[in-house]
Amino acid sequence: MKGIARWLQLAILPEIVRRATRTAVIVGSILTAINHGGEIGSGTLTRHGLLQICLTIMVPYIVSTSSSVATLKQTIRATESVEPRIISSTP
Numbered sequence: 001m002k003g004i005a006r007w008l009q010l011a012i013l014p015e016i017v018r019r020a021t022r023t024a025v026i027v028g029s030i031l032t033a034i035n036h037g038g039e040i041g042s043g044t045l046t047r048h049g050l051l052q053i054c055l056t057i058m059v060p061y062i063v064s065t066s067s068s069v070a071t072l073k074q075t076i077r078a079t080e081s082v083e084p085r086i087i088s089s090t091p
Contacts, residue, residue, distance in 0.1 A: 010069045020064040028057030 010016065032040075032053050039045045045053075 007069055007073075010072050011065050013072075016065060016068045016072070019068060020061045023064040024057050024061035027060035031056045031060075 035056060036045065036049055036053055039049050
């Protein structure tokens with residue numbers, strides 16, 4: 001459970017939430033227009049279509065969050081594994 005708790009801690013960092021939200025709005029809007037533009041324009045959007053739109057917006061948010069958390073975890077691991085090296089000043 002520790003891994004999931006740590007993942008969630010990273011996922012709710014403000015910079016990750018901002019990036020994922022921005023991605024979801026931009027990508028989700030484009031995908032919604034492509035997939036449901038006709039229904040929205042004609043006023044024939046159903047509850048099912050509305051649910052699909054919500055999922056269409058959630059997917060880029062989840063993908064962006066997962067990618068950001070994975071990158072951050074990898075960066076943290078790399079930083080923690082670097083051992084300081086003493087550089088000799090003599091040639």
